[in-house]
Amino acid sequence: MIRVQQEDFDIGAEIAKLKADRTDIGAIVTFTGTVRDQDGAVEEMTLEHYPGMTERELSRIEAEANARWPLQASLIVHRYGALKPGDNIVLVVTASEHRDAAFDAAKFLMDYLKTSAPFWKRESGPGGSHWVDASQSDTHAAARWRKTKHAAE
Amino acid sequence: MRLLYFAWVKEKVGRASEDVAVPEHIATVAELIVWLKSRGPEFANAFETQDVTRAAIDKSHVRHDTRIGGAREIAFFPPVTGG
Numbered sequence: 001m002i003r004v005q006q007e008d009f010d011i012g013a014e015i016a017k018l019k020a021d022r023t024d025i026g027a028i029v030t031f032t033g034t035v036r037d038q039d040g041a042v043e044e045m046t047l048e049h050y051p052g053m054t055e056r057e058l059s060r061i062e063a064e065a066n067a068r069w070p071l072q073a074s075l076i077v078h079r080y081g082a083l084k085p086g087d088n089i090v091l092v093v094t095a096s097e098h099r100d101a102a103f104d105a106a107k108f109l110m111d112y113l114k115t116s117a118p119f120w121k122r123e124s125g126p127g128g129s130h131w132v133d134a135s136q137s138d139t140h141a142a143a144r145w146r147k148t149k150h151a152a153e
Numbered sequence: 154m155r156l157l158y159f160a161w162v163k164e165k166v167g168r169a170s171e172d173v174a175v176p177e178h179i180a181t182v183a184e185l186i187v188w189l190k191s192r193g194p195e196f197a198n199a200f201e202t203q204d205v206t207r208a209a210i211d212k213s214h215v216r217h218d219t220r221i222g223g224a225r226e227i228a229f230f231p232p233v234t235g236g
Contacts, residue, residue: 119235
């Protein structure tokens with residue numbers, strides 16, 4: 001399941017929905033990304049996105065995670081629009097019988113999402129407004145998953 | 154062909170999208186970027202660091218050597234920063 005939306009999400013409600021009417025799940029892992037104020041430098045963060053491509057990319061990434069790990073359920077919710085420090089940005093939930101798959105898949109989803117999902121952050125604060133630069137560490141994190149995939153084949 | 158621009162590429166180009174008649178001889182994304190840069194200073198500026206510019210054809214990421222024939226929409230944007 002993937003959703004791209006402006007509204008906030010409720011982590012507890014999403015877990016409850018995922019678990020509803022099933023008792024075969026042994027492990028649920030969640031990751032939440034939130035807006036940091038960076039010591040007062042950031043007063044607002046605006047997320048621009050490419051409607052249509054965001055959903056496509058998140059679905060593609062989710063399908064790959066489900067192909068690599070025995071997941072019983074997964075959810076990605078990504079917001080766009082104007083956010084304030086402390087606000088939720090992204091939620092990743094993975095569920096499996098045992099914890100290794102849930103933990104690894106959640107990390108994979110975040111590493112891939114950060115390098116391929118078409119969102120762009122603009123931060124503004126007392127110092128003005130600027131577009132956030134993509135980070136090298138995110139690129140390396142995604143690349144490591146490609147290496148582990150080839151190693152496993 | 155519909156062209157879309159996002160983030161600071163959009164700001165520099167001064168528009169979010171446009172429909173253009175791409176010359177027949179333009180075969181790849183790289184060639185399209187070269188042609189776009191020739192259209193005006195705002196384009197030259199937006200694509201100045203063209204190695205950094207990312208492209209998508211019909212909502213899928215593509216490399217700059219990808220052929221554009223048959224594309225319905227092509228988008229240009231900076232490296233993504235979601236998550």
